[in-house]
Amino acid sequence: MPRVSYTAPATVDEAVKALAGAAGLARVLSGGTDLLVQMKSGRVKPEVIVDTKHIPGLIGIREEGDCFVIGAATPGAMISADERLERAFPGIVEGVDLIGSTQIQGRASIAGNLCNASPAADSVPPVIAARATAVIVGPNGRREVPVEAIVTGPGRTSLAKGELVVEFRIPKPKPRQSDAYLRFIPRTEMDIAVVGCAVNVTLDGNGVCTDARVVLGAVAPTQLIVAGAAEALIGRKLDDDTLARLDSAAQAACHPITDKRGTIEYRTKVAGVLARRAAAIAFERAGVRPQSDSIPGAI
């Protein structure tokens, strides 16, 4: 691996200074499961890497009012093991659980998965579908943006030099709101998603969808919030007609590439398949969510 400078700041401000002050490329090191691979292959040549794991609050999960707050450097394994998150956002946990292997999940963070800006990232679609926001700190201070505003293209983010994501804020689910994430890969594990689909729905007492977000991954340069798919669901139950319209909307939104992991035609078709299947799971989960989510342990 090429030589690099390493620093492990103790505060966010120190991290910002280190990132902003680098003459060349500076990169945040949280889990390292993308960064180290890219440094070894020569794809990325940072002058300095900034290890954020010693900054208080960057690893951890807490509840704050009507949100869950997840520190940016929290490893996936910690997220998957958190029962509150598993109950509130099974789809997010599914996405996190699908990143790489058990070993990768021992280190990989949602912030890294997001800021690496791969269209195929597994945790990003369900996080966007849950309408999460990211809190960013930089030389110009602190700002909070919807997660979907971060990735601007493959390998590119809207973060300015010196900025880093410090935490994610995910609104707690309403009663009868739940989510699901599915991806298609050629094997059963270990592959980058050929297509990923997250569905987050809120139902009324009759099983009719009152709110929805459908997010596709790996079928466009960035994750896609498919408005047409949400429209197909809102005001409807999940019957065959809805499923068919959902499938079409998902396919229509895709503009993938043909690469070594999948062709345009295949990805488009499978996007429709996954949208249907993920919606079915999300609806079923939302249907069993109790009236009041403020009863801990209720299911």
Place this chain on the structure above:
Amino acid sequence: MSYLDKAGLKIVGTRPIRPDGVDKVTGRANFGADMVMPGMLWGRIKRSPHAHARILGINVEKALALPGVKAVITRADFPDISRERAQLGASPHNLRDLSRNCMAQGKALYEGHAVAAVAATSPAIAEEALDLIEVDYEVLPHVMDVEAAMADGAPLLHDDIFTAGIEPKPTKPSNIAKVVRFAKGDVEAGFKEADIVIERRYTTQPVHQAYIEPHACVVSVGADGQTTIWSSSQGQFMVRGYTARICGADIANIRAMPAEIGGGFGGKTIIYLEPLAYMLSKKSGKPVKLVMSREEVFRATGPTSGAVVEVKLGAKKDGHITAAQTTLKYQAGAFPGSPVQQGCICALAVYDLPNAETVGYDVLSNRPKVAAYRAPGAPIGSFGVESCMDELAHALKIDPLKLREINGAKDGAKATHGVTWVNIGYQKTLEAARATEHLKAPLGPNQGRGIASGYWHNAGGESSAAVHVNEDGTVTVTEGHPDIGGSRASMAMMVAEVFGIPFENVRPVVGDTTSIGFSASTGGSRVTFAGGMAVTQAAEKVIEVLKARAAVMWDISADAVEWKDGKAYPAGPNAGSFEPLDLAAIANRAARTGGPISAEVQINAQGQGPGFTTHICDVEVDRETGHVKILRYTAIQDVGRAIHPSYVEGQMQGGVTQGVGWALSEEYIYDKDGRLENPGFLDYRVPVASDMPMIDTVLVEVPNPRHPFGARGVGEVPIVPPMAAVANAIFAATGMRLRDLPMSPPKLRAALDAVEPRREAAE
């Protein structure tokens, strides 16, 4: 002596814990990259970024000037090898080609071809030095596809290769290095007799052996040329000999030590690094460690061939095949030597054919030189033939197993390649398949079952072994075969059985080239066969010595002593009344009865028994995504005699899994510039634990009488049937025939989309 009767065996056939096991489960075992030598430097290799390019010049000055760089080598440091010196002993490889594969001469012939190398005091400095080496290339047109490479006007890799095997000898150079042909009877007449003729074309992509351990070595060349090579390989004698020839050294000056080897499957029966490390060490005066990255393993070491396989079968309505014709076009990569001949032979060897013809083409292209991969050539040809047999069975409405029972090889039949079968177990594998519970298990929606058979001839060859009785009566057996799959245990078991002593009293050692006689490589499924023969003979010789020593101790005639259950006994009451003597008792007095007690044996083993197998595979298909799940798998194989059944089962399960990967997910993907797009385990997809079910094995034993314990080679034949077994199962589940490997989800989905929805499976 013969130990063919299983009933009399006490150790062979049981499942003791392997003697190197504790080292391997605790991390103590030393593999190629685990060695450290004092003063060691780190080597790195510069590789061509172009698939085909003339090397106009290499400037190493800046690299040499970098502090910490101790040596830089290029082709100029290596002697040329004349055609006369290209063959070494009985080695199957052309060393002139191998030398130019290790370090490009004049032209880079594939992306990743080595053009220079450095040794420096740290890996980081060696990496930096590579960037400072300036190579001037003239990029040439390249050719990747096998049929494109065969066509007139294709970019030519070598201007001194003229197609061998055709008459009259060609005058124009060609990318077709060789044509082979085997024939029996009259295929044209045979097809005329047929009630049905099926003709199909199958295509495969190159796949890599994908051993988890990248190539690694540490080489130390002294000022006087005395050299130590530590490397993981499938043959330390091969390493020694090839390095010597490529570097212009005397074989006797090289000691090649066999590290534990992290998988080979044929891919480590040749060398890539040792000659480079040798030259770097010679130039720098220090030991040099050279380890490949995973990316280098994929870009620059031999996969097996990608191929086109055309199969034509003719049969009568009752299922008797009247004629079979196959054409195999195999990629050799940058230098000649694809396993097309094996492919031709093995695919048809399963069947007793009255008329047959098989033609094979060995074709050059701008890809890494192919290396052996587990039953080299056979899985590819068999994918074609076993798939086509399934199509024939369905067309005739005959059960695929029955079709094989009718046409399968039997004792006394003559194969297409000329061999007459003796003591083979193919029909028994079919009987055993019929008897499995698997074959009767019910299937659900979108599930299907396929069967396929396979053959591999297995190798004999040169092996040496030495057996020593130590002063305390324990036994050391030294042999020359790196242990890839647990063979050390089998060697010790056979020796313990011969002596009649506990397995724990026999310690097997894999000796280096100075400690044991010449032994051909671990490969060809030959170690339990040939190595086992050698250790058995050595043990038997030692028993004769022990009997003679007992006779001296008892002061009787040597022929009055017999050996039984680990002890010497007087043979009969007339010999005298003496207490039996065990190994410890005799060994303790060895110096006074004649000296050290040992024997060394060198053989060139003949009589290796061929291996036959039949597999049953169940799949479940997700019709919307094209994903194929392996539900259940049974491998039935004639193993001769299972010396250590667990390791025989392990070979079968490992071969099946490699075959499943070959069938469904593994392939080399090149871009339009001939650059490999997936040189890593992320996108070169080998099966992971969640992709496979438990793999059932049925060990059929038709003992091979030419081996003392009846063993046949077992390691390779299990990889031969899986691709066709999976393809046939997919057909049974969906009605779709997939004839292009890998049968990845997009291909199956596209095939399903191409027909009417709700079409019934063809049957």
Place this chain on the structure above:
Amino acid sequence: MSKIHVTTVINGEPVEYLCEPQQTLLDVLRDELGLTGSKEGCGSGDCGACSVIVDGRLVCSCLMLGAEAAGRTVTTIEGVANGDTLHPVQQKFLEHAALQCGFCTPGLIVAAKALLDENLNPTEEETRYWLAGNLCRCTGYDKVIRAVLDAAAVMRGEAA
């Protein structure tokens, strides 16, 4: 470029080392500390041969910098056995012949130990998915899974 001084705990022992910033934990274990049991199979986190346990979590040491081990506790294959007494996973690997070449074995054993540290009653499917990040090319995984499930039974006190 100056080296980083790291203090950490490896296999229960306090350890200090100097490393270059870009050296991975795997590089440090193998090349600085002589702990060559962890293997490099790919260097990119796709094969699991370098698996170690850091602060109770299973990770690939090839994707961690040596510098990041500061203040952590690390368990490698060399720390799995208890002196001369093999861990049940190690013992069962031997009994079931769950290794052939043995190269992936250290990573598999560390990964299996991490699984059983968390869940003493995994199903076959759970075991296969947990171990999906450990590639084995020799065994086809069959005997590996049997060994892990058998070790779990031993650790639950249901078998020997």
